[in-house]
Amino acid sequence: MTRPTRKQELSENHPAKRGKRLSAGGSLDVQHRSNITLARLQDESRVETETISSSRPRGLLAKGSSFLNVVELFAGAGGMGLGFILAKHADRRFRLIFSGEVHPIYVETLKCNHGLFSRMQKPGACLVPEQENVHPIDLDKKNALEHVASVARAAGGADVLIGGPPCQGFSSANRNSWSSDNPNNRLVDVFMRYVDKLRPPVFLMENVQGIVWTAKNGDNNSLSVAEYVLRKMKTFGYLVFPKLLDAVWYGVPQYRTRFFLMGIHRDTGYCEEDFDDWGPFPTPTHGRSSGRPFVTTREAIGDLPTIGNGHSVNEMDYCEPATKADNEFLSLMRKCAPKREILDHVTSRHADYVIDRYKRIPAGGNWQDISEMMSNYAQLERTHSNIYRRLKWGEPSITIGHYRKSMLVHPEQHRGLSLREA
Ligand SMILES: C[S@@+](CC[C@H](N)C(=O)[O-])C[C@H]1O[C@@H](n2cnc3c(N)ncnc32)[C@H](O)[C@@H]1O
Incomplete structure (x- = not known):
């Protein structure tokens, strides 16, 4: 799928303008929102056409423990991990057992943020990795994979694997490097390698929208990188849920659309029928369909x-x-x-x-x-x-x-x- 031009996006007949989905072929079916005008049009149309279902899936995720172990890859400043730490369920919490980041300065930021996240929790709640174990690590190295696997084993296994592999290769902010040849795109393969090795019940991969239209092999006839990842994850036994989500729908005062791919392993007992249109993703908390305005x-x-x-x-x-x-x-x-x-x-x-x-x-x-x-x-x-x-x-x-x-x-x-x- 090639990226639509702005003219195409805004033309009356373009499916996105009519609130329809753009399919990149195969099973990848996400709604493209590459600019603010398009995003607004879609939000209007969503209010008219969708009633948001509050149905929740039936299956059971993991063991009876009150903690679910999260392994965070490409952690950056730790924003994704923070989301998990803050998520609360009556009798379950997520805890980060590993946060992997290669850049020494980002690791310092990550450690500062972990200290902050800990102070936000009740005293004694150990929801971040031991700080002396957080060091710069190149996740592409073979010994890194072995190391992460042994950390997960020692903690009783990884329940959830999360990460946003670097996205310069797909980012619209950097149009010159839209290509799967960009070495940064290789790190999507690294993420898949960890999923393959750790086989967590759930994984969540985040990226920019460009992953949907960047061709895997650099020509427009080949699979998009997103479709390629999705197919591969299926072969590992996962139900896969691709979705473009806008942060503005969840109370962030900023339009910011990102591609999310969640995988739930079939061994957990879940099947497609357990989910509605939103798959396992939370329905919006803000915007007209939720009754609360966007944060300004x-x-x-x-x-x-x-x-x-x-x-x-x-x-x-x-x-x-x-x-x-x-x-x-x-x-x-x-x-x-x-x-x-x-x-x-x-x-x-x-x-x-x-x-x-x-x-x-x-x-x-x-x-x-x-x-x-x-x-x-x-x-x-x-x-x-x-x-x-x-x-x-x-x-x-x-x-x-x-x-x-x-x-x-x-x-x-x-x-x-x-x-x-x-
Ligand atoms: C898109 S950012 C992730 C942002 C993060 N999800 C957050 O919430 O802050 C990707 C990160 O991957 C890191 N990275 C790049 N190559 C890496 C590698 N080989 N091993 C570990 N981390 C790497 C980058 O330094 C960058 O911080």
Whole structure:
């Protein structure tokens, strides 16, 4: 499946616009949402056409233990693992028994975050790996596979294997490397190798949407990488559930669509009929079909003090008492943050001519509103629509990528977003 052009996406007859699914052939059937306009159209259509079922699957997942062991690969800062740690069920919790990351600086971040996650839990709850056992590890190495397998054995087995193998090769932020030849794409194979070796009852792989249209062998006639993974996982005995999910549906103040593939091993006793359209994924908590509005940019960053272009003071006070987090999102975000201080509310210093441009861009606008001022851009027609995008207070943010490259603008102040806001 080739990536649809923007013109195709927005044409009246395009299936995505009509709320239909784009199939990449075979059993891969996901709804493509590559830009904010398309995402909004789909959400409207979903409200009209779907009633969200609350039916839950029947089968039993794992042994009688009150903990399910999670092995986290390509951990980065540990965001995926955090989701599992925070997930609560009446008598079951997830605990991370291993978090694997190769980059030494990311491992330091991971360890800091593990400390934070532990403080968010009741004292004594051991939900993160022993920190002295978290070291940089190249998961592509044979001895790494053996090591992870022995950690899992010692903990009584891996119940869930999770990971987002690096995605530069499929990322729309990096169009030049859309190819399965990109060495980063090889790491999807590494993820599958771990599934094959550990055979967890459940795996969850996350990636960017580009995995759906990147051809496995670099030509448009071959399987997409997503379809290839899905087929291979089936041969390992898994029921497979591919889905594109948007973080905005779950209370994140940002449109951010990602591809998820969940596999449930047939040995668990589950079968396809146990699941509705959403498969094993949670139904949205936000958006019209749920009765709760999306979280807006104002709710997410409206509490931060006004700063100027190039502001560089790293620690500041909130404008009001830290206890006055007046919406659900802020209360959650401030739960474990330092009580009074705001960290990293700093922003790049832009040249005066850039600030002059910002001043002319309305909320929701972008470089197209000031195209006559963009004289230093050689190929304007190739300029990404996120360049000089000014956010809107009353809506979720667009997807935040490399925030300095996109040059996202504050909803009303004439400056780029601060690190804290991004
Ligand atoms: C897309 S990020 C994962 C982000 C993560 N899911 C999170 O929530 O923060 C992929 C990560 O894989 C790491 N990585 C790349 N190659 C690796 C390898 N051979 N072994 C272990 N980690 C690797 C990268 O350094 C990067 O942090």
